Amino acid sequence: MYVPDEWEVPREKMTMCRELGQGSFGMVYEGIAKCVVKGDMETQVAIKTVNESASMRERIEFLNEASVMKEFNCHHVVRLLGVVSQGQPTLVIMELMTRGDLKSYLRSLRPDAENNPGQPPPTLKKMTQMAGEIADGMSYLNANKFVHRDLAARNCMVAEDYTVKIGDFGMTRDIYETDYYRKGGKGLLPVRWMSPESLKDGVFTTNSDVWSFGVVLWEIATLAEQPYQGMSNEQVLRFVMEGGLLERQESCPDSLFELMRLSWQYNPKMRPSFTEIIQSIKVDLEPCFKEVAYFYSEECKSRDQEEFDMETENMESVPLDPSSMLQHAASAADKHSGHKVENGPGIVLRGSFDERQPYTHMNGGRKNEKVLPLPQSTAC
The missing domain is CATH 1.10.510.10 (Transferase(Phosphotransferase) domain 1)
Structure with a gap:
């Protein structure tokens, strides 16, 4: 199930202008959205659609993929602007990146x-x-x-x-x-x-x-x-x-x-x-x-x-010479915390992922x- 939330946009606020290309679920269009960005009456957007032949499961998957992006708010991550889940076709409204991939x-x-x-x-x-x-x-x-x-x-x-x-x-x-x-x-x-x-x-x-x-x-x-x-x-x-x-x-x-x-x-x-x-x-x-x-x-x-x-408390030097890496790997594999070591000006190497x-x-x-x-x- 997909439950409409604060990201829902009325369909009448969307206007499709031209095709941009084929996406994973259907055609992607350049369009205009009214009042989806605070302070802007109209915004150029990318509008993702689902193929008419898509099953209900595929439509929900499409909306759920978009929902992951609701949590993102970063200038260097493409922004989700809204969703039209009521009626057909299902639409996802994204920030328009005019120069493509x-x-x-x-x-x-x-x-x-x-x-x-x-x-x-x-x-x-x-x-x-x-x-x-x-x-x-x-x-x-x-x-x-x-x-x-x-x-x-x-x-x-x-x-x-x-x-x-x-x-x-x-x-x-x-x-x-x-x-x-x-x-x-x-x-x-x-x-x-x-x-x-x-x-x-x-x-x-x-x-x-x-x-x-x-x-x-x-x-x-x-x-x-x-x-x-x-x-x-x-x-x-x-x-x-x-x-x-x-x-x-x-x-x-x-x-x-x-x-x-x-x-x-x-x-x-x-x-x-x-x-x-x-x-x-x-x-x-x-x-x-x-x-x-x-x-x-x-x-x-x-x-x-x-x-x-x-x-x-857990800092430890990591060998940078590949020939010595095998000796270090056995002990490093047993540790969950990251390590730091300087590698020339400005570069610091550290394992930042905790498997847990x-x-x-x-x-x-x-x-x-x-x-x-x-x-x-x-x-x-």
């Missing part, structure tokens, strides 16, 4: 792209800005006990002012169906963005989201090339589980690749948290970032202090429940 936007910046907007490829400063914005959205989700499980350029969105935000999850799942792989008859898995522990054991944590973030950085640096180009999905599975990593491209700046490398530590507890990633690059971010970012909010500061107080903490996944579920399976898809 990040993967398509990056590909449009290739010199030979037919839809090139006349812009050069992103500079290091712009790539770093994208990284900071994505990390800020993910830091917010992590702080609210949400695990994304499908972080990729296709699932980030680009606003009119080029701000990058964590996208409306599930919206591009079927559009980019070739980015997913059906393993053993189960749901579709984004194997090229998955960490070794996720591939091996089906474990998804904020640390595995950090691994995926590293792959997103690689996508940004390569203008959205396919990760592990030339390898089959099965080959990628084996390669990553055995410790293989994406290669550095010649055009990739040193600082960006270093951030990727840190995100791809084989031991999940050795990866930096999203907050630590922002800490390491904050001096290179635009001044406006400080005005809107969760990282600089009072909520973030108070939460960081609470975590620091809890961890102070209940987490919610972006693509379904509620807080305080166990790990949920990835959603099924109609794509083959």
Whole structure:
């Protein structure tokens, strides 16, 4: 059952203007909504619909996926604005991201792209800005006990002012169906963005989201090339589980690749948290970032202090040399608390995930429940 709440919007306040593309459940439109944003008479929005042929169960699933986003209030996460659950078709109203998903936007910046907007490829400063914005959205989700499980350029969105935000999850799942792989008859898995522990054991944590973030950085640096180009999905599975990593491209700046490398530590507890990633690059971010970012909010500061107080008694150095990692892994695996160690200027490595903490996944579920399976898809 879906019970209408304060997010319900009268259907007569919605006007659909043009198609934006196909979503997981149905067509997505650009439209105009009246009085859905405080202080605005009319707001340009994205309107998600459900196919007319959808069953009641699919309509409820559609609304429940949207309901997860009711808990989010972060500048770098795409906002849910309202729901029309009464009558047909069922509608979900989202913040409009006029420049589309990040993967398509990056590909449009290739010199030979037919839809090139006349812009050069992103500079290091712009790539770093994208990284900071994505990390800020993910830091917010992590702080609210949400695990994304499908972080990729296709699932980030680009606003009119080029701000990058964590996208409306599930919206591009079927559009980019070739980015997913059906393993053993189960749901579709984004194997090229998955960490070794996720591939091996089906474990998804904020640390595995950090691994995926590293792959997103690689996508940004390569203008959205396919990760592990030339390898089959099965080959990628084996390669990553055995410790293989994406290669550095010649055009990739040193600082960006270093951030990727840190995100791809084989031991999940050795990866930096999203907050630590922002800490390491904050001096290179635009001044406006400080005005809107969760990282600089009072909520973030108070939460960081609470975590620091809890961890102070359990600090321990973590070896950064891969050759010594195996010796450390045995003892690290037995500890639930995180560890801190300096790794050059501005970078702090810490395992921020406590396996006993209940987490919610972006693509379904509620807080305080166990790990949920990835959603099924109609794509083959």
